[in-house]
Amino acid sequence: MRDINLKSTEYFEAVARLGSVTRAAEELGVSPSAVSQQIRLLESQFGVRLFRREKRRLVLTLDGDRLFQTTTQAFAAIRNARSAIVRQRDLRNLTIRVSPSFGVRWLGPRIAAFASTSPEWNIRIDATPDFTVFETEAVDLDLRYGLGGWTGLTVNPVMNDLVLPFCSPDYLRTLQAISPDPVEQLAHARLIDSVKMLYRWDLWLAANRINLPGLSYQFRFDRSSMSIELARQGGGLALDSLTLCLPELERGELVPFCPAFPVIDFAAYWLVCPPKHFNRRIVSRFSSWLEEAAQEHEVRARALLTGLGCHFREGLGPELIGPGPDTVP
Template identity: 30%
Template sequence: MKIPPLNPLKVFEVVARTENLTHAASELCVSQSAVSRQVAVLEEYLGVQLFTRERGGVRLTEVGEVYSRRVTPAFQAISQATSYVTQRYSDSRIRLRTYTTLTARWLIPRLPRFNALYPNIEVIVDNSPAPLDFNAESCDMAILLGDGHWTGSQATLLMEDIIEPVCAPELLDDVHSCERFPEYLLSKRLLISKYRKNDWPIWLHHVGRDAALNGADTMTFSSSILTWQAAMDGLGIAIGQKHMVQADIRHGHLIRPFNREFKTGKGHYVVTPAVQRFSPKISAFRDWLLHEASESGEAEEGEKSPRADLKGATVANRSNMK
């Protein structure tokens, strides 16, 4: 592939378009002599004369005119492609890639606060469980669950992935008459989320109750949201993700019968491309997300449902779980 020096080529395109060395120099922010030198470099490289000087400016030679007609569209294509890329960071939209559970349970309830702070920024949310590839999709950032390592990306921890069983308060109505509380509760139907089917084995292993899965009555749902709704409706006991069920626990729809959280070692991360043009809107949204996560964490430490405390005390007194 034979390509001439790009700087002289760009100078040629401007001179051919303006037909005037002075005008070309002004557009390129260089001196007229510098323009002339760049044209001479290109002519020497090609071995042809591209312009003839006239009193009012310059005129393309026959070969120069043919060359101009073929070169100009390439620069126009480069300009359009560059505008397409840079416009993503200059418009008022943020394209966020995440997944349904976090969107519905954590992000949406908080978005009105972001809208109040930045009314001119529109957040477009795309929910997908597919692997992230910034090169293949048009998103500015993502919130993902994982270990913090995604190829070609930068990741900042938003909040840890913390799990424990949750159930409807009604499921424990006869706890005080039961002498074998842990076994009694774990004998209830175990509700499983399709995409987090390992949460029950992980938590049960953490508390030394692996055998509880043997022959257990289970019911599987296509999402965590449906699983928690089933728990609220009394169908059984589910594994809750701490930051996703916080509101349900606060409002008394769900309780934490064992009071035994477990950190899985994963987390929800704010993920951006490793190479990304600085954008004030993306920086503002990222900082806001981190602030909201910090605020919600502090609120969880300071707020507990009275009923959850009561049941937690009951479990602590009646359970021998290590």
């Protein structure tokens, strides 16, 4: 590359593309004589003629055309890269990290509504179970699933998790045909284990004073979205978050296993970021929008469950283990 005169090559590409020394000079912001001089230098370096003049027109020679085909692609790529870099530098970006299932099933269907209120911003959703290391990663905020308490960060509650066993209507009828006793139904059910849930089957069974000898799981998933989908298809009984499957319950595709068992109700979704990130107007704007969207969701979810005969047991996640309610069936 040190043997190639890039300036002369740039001038050559402009002349060949525009078909005129004068027009090339105007594009490059130099005089026509400067362009002609650079063309002569390049021809001297290559030892060939790159142009020939026909009736006051410049026409590429065979060697000139070969060089032009390569240089015009290269300079076009450089110009495109430069434009992309400039655009990216000037764009306004909001980067959010979120757990995959929450991102797909809750945030995904709603993010367009937020985007419509902030059309000047580009929004990137990074769906991963890993929390952001804010000191080294260019992420504005996390929407975290957990029990809170992350030190050194602003941790704002978004909404509670509502956890209950559910399945498809057909699968529930299959269980009810075995026995009218919900505990006996559980003993015959295919239990779907969502391994990333804070509140899993072993905690739920202990909290409700249910002992299932030889407890096993025919299905285990590290994504709640997979557990929910299998339950919707009639594959078994899932213990998971209503936050992630409210539409399916509203449509009747999923139903509570037994409303007599209380819905586990605890704070589990949080907006997390360094305090200074709230100095960005877009972060504060998103936080306010998220609070409203989460509140609307919780009102819908609680109303639906109440209408289905469910009641709630509040607590602090896994600390809920203790004596079960007196109304355990």
